[in-house]
Amino acid sequence: MNSNWKKIFQILEKEERLIIGLMSGTSLDGLDIALCAVSGAGSQTSVNVLEFTTVPYDNELKAAVKSIFSRRDADLQMVCLMNEQIGLLHAGMILEALKSWGRKPEEIDVIASHGQTIFHAPASLHGLPAYPNATLQIGDGDHIAVKTGIITISDFRQKHIAAGGEGAPLAVYGDYLLFxxxxxxxxxxxxxxxxxxxxxxxxxxxxxxxxxxxxxxxxxxxxxxxxxxxxxxxxxxxxxxxxxxxxxxxxxxxxxxxxxxxxxxxxxxxxxxxxxxxxxxxxxxxxxxxxxxxxxxxxxxxxxxxxxxxxxxxxxxxxxxxxxxxxxxxxxxxxxxxxxxxxxxxxxxxxxxxAINPDAKEAVLFAVLANETLAGEQTNFGEREGVPSITMGKICLPK
Ligand SMILES: Nc1ncnc2c1ncn2[C@@H]1O[C@H](COP(=O)(O)OP(=O)(O)OP(=O)(O)O)[C@@H](O)[C@H]1O
Ligand SMILES: CC(=O)N[C@H]1[C@@H]2OC[C@@H](O2)[C@@H](O)[C@@H]1O[C@H](C)C(=O)O
Known part of the structure; x- marks a missing residue:
């Protein structure tokens, strides 16, 4: 069997998975990194936050993100460059955090990466009847997977839109299971x-x-x-x-x-x-x-x-x-x-x-979403608009 899939099957069979949840929000202050031990799935999910840190963005990075953040006149080349750059920077921040926690990348099963939202355009905001709900998170997951050597699940919001949602908020999928x-x-x-x-x-x-x-x-x-x-x-x-x-x-x-x-x-x-x-x-x-x-x-x-x-x-x-x-x-x-x-x-x-550090909560949410993608059965949220019964995220393989 292909070694990537072998690894995935091993992860699926574990009683407890070590998942790193990442969140970089609209405040552009830094990357939240939560190392979570996640066991079970669905309503049986339980999470223990083993480590948490926020790696602050330096002024140069803040300025670069701000130059393309929620701006309709953003420089397209900069968007393209930053998609790769943020993936690489996040990967580096994860490796540093692991080192400071005395952990090796091989111990980690999965990274769950939200990326950086640079434009959010639900139809109610863009107002263009010919276009669908849309949102864009950058910080490419393949770069994180390859640089860290850890399977990475990323880009969670697209599936939500594809299944009829607005791409946000996704918090319900974790909050319902945990709280x-x-x-x-x-x-x-x-x-x-x-x-x-x-x-x-x-x-x-x-x-x-x-x-x-x-x-x-x-x-x-x-x-x-x-x-x-x-x-x-x-x-x-x-x-x-x-x-x-x-x-x-x-x-x-x-x-x-x-x-x-x-x-x-x-x-x-x-x-x-x-x-x-x-x-x-x-x-x-x-x-x-x-x-x-x-x-x-x-x-x-x-x-x-x-x-x-x-x-x-x-x-x-x-x-x-x-x-x-x-x-x-x-x-x-x-x-x-x-x-x-x-x-x-x-x-x-x-x-x-x-029992969840409030500063870590959104990063933990993405760890739970990744756990559901791997091991969950879609929770049935009924027919309520905006809460499609789905799992989310794209799987990026290191090799
Ligand atoms: N001690 C404090 N006093 C006042 N405000 C604070 C303090 N600490 C944090 N904040 C506020 O919280 C913001 C950061 O919040 P947080 O990290 O939750 O945002 P985010 O994750 O980027 O946002 P979002 O959830 O919208 O994506 C800061 O920019 C500041 O406005
Ligand atoms: C598009 C986007 O990145 N939205 C974020 C942002 O930060 C808070 C709020 O706006 C929420 O809609 C969402 O994040 C959380 C994690 C969510 O999807 O639940």
Whole structure:
């Protein structure tokens, strides 16, 4: 038998697989690398996160990614070069991480690579009736497989679109398997560049669970800080926003995007929530001259409001959901305080309370998706639009 397939069959028969999950999100801050011991599959899946690190991107790489990120005027040659370059860089980062953990590449069964989203264009965003939902993640999986010598599963989002989804969010496929619990209404809220959540109702019924993006998490705040505060990448501990006052007229104007009132599940990105979006809202609300601290305070409240209103849509007034936080926004005290104030019936936790490091959660998700591709039977999510019953990812072989 071909040695690649022999290896795959061996992996399938293992009780526990060592899978490296990778995520590089819309914040462009670095590569999250989670080494996971995954056993079982489907509803029997269990994950132990053995190691986790975020390898920060240096300024040169950030600038190169930014030059093609969510930009319709991106240089096509740069897109082509960066597809290979990011694959190679991610492979190098994995090898370094393995070395620092005292592990050899041969010990690892599979890498699950999300890649770097550079453009996200669901039909609702691009608005071109002749074209399908579309999304593009770069950082080629074959480069990762060949350079590390580890079988790599990559490019998860295309299958989701091919099967009728919008290519995101994919969190439901991992959240349902790892975190659904009969008797508890759970919201798995990830506040990354974009905020999204998975709704896991207490009846544990797969056909009613879904993940949805809800709007900006950190992306608008980050973009604003990067433009107006030279040398800063984000508003650490909301130090700047905490000095400002929320401007209600601007907040109201920000809340007007059609996306915000669309039904779940839905997806978006910085292609919509960007600085021109803020500038237009400022113009419409006559707040173009607002001080920077007040703008940041308002953007923070905007992120909180879209999350609060979306969670409220899922539950009746008397229900008390448990909200499990993950993603960088959970480290923003102003944002978290606003969420707690706006959702007084909810109990707040982090995924740490479910034994998954909240900063690692999205990388773990891709490890679970790869495990399902190898060893799972498609979970049946029923006929719900946006949650096709599929496994995802392309298999890249090292030899
Ligand atoms: N201490 C902190 N104070 C305030 N904000 C923080 C803090 N730590 C992280 N953040 C925010 O979290 C962001 C990074 O979040 P995260 O790594 O979850 O994003 P991502 O994975 O790139 O996004 P996405 O899930 O949208 O792809 C930072 O850019 C910053 O805005
Ligand atoms: C296109 C894309 O990369 N989307 C990301 C991004 O980051 C958060 C949100 O926007 C979510 O839709 C998605 O990632 C997570 C991992 C998901 O698919 O569930």
């Amino acid at each position: 659904s619990k009969k008797g508890e209404n759970r919201i798995m809220l990830n506040i990354g560049g974009i905020a999204n959540f998975t709704y896991l109702p207490a009846n544990n019924d797969a056909s009613s669970v879904f993940s949805t993006d809800v709007g900006p998490g950190n992306t608008l705040m980050d973009q604003y800080v990067q433009k107006y505060y030279k040398g800063l990448y984000f508003d650490e501990h909301a130090a700047i926003a905490s000095k400002g006052t929320v401007n209600q007229a601007l907040l109201h104007a920000l809340m007007q995007a059609e996306f915000l009132s669309a039904d779940f599940p839905k997806t978006t990105g910085p292609e919509l929530f960007n600085l021109p979006y803020l500038e237009q809202a400022q113009e419409r609300s006559g707040t173009a001259g607002l001080g920077q601290e007040d703008v940041l305070a308002t953007l923070c409240q905007f992120s909180a409001r879209v999350i609060i209103e979306s969670v409220e849509k899922c539950f009746g007034k008397a229900e008390t959901p448990s909200i499990y936080l993950s993603g960088g926004g959970m480290h923003n005290p102003l944002l978290v305080a606003a969420l707690k104030a706006g959702l007084p019936n909810a109990a707040f936790y982090t995924t740490d309370d479910l």
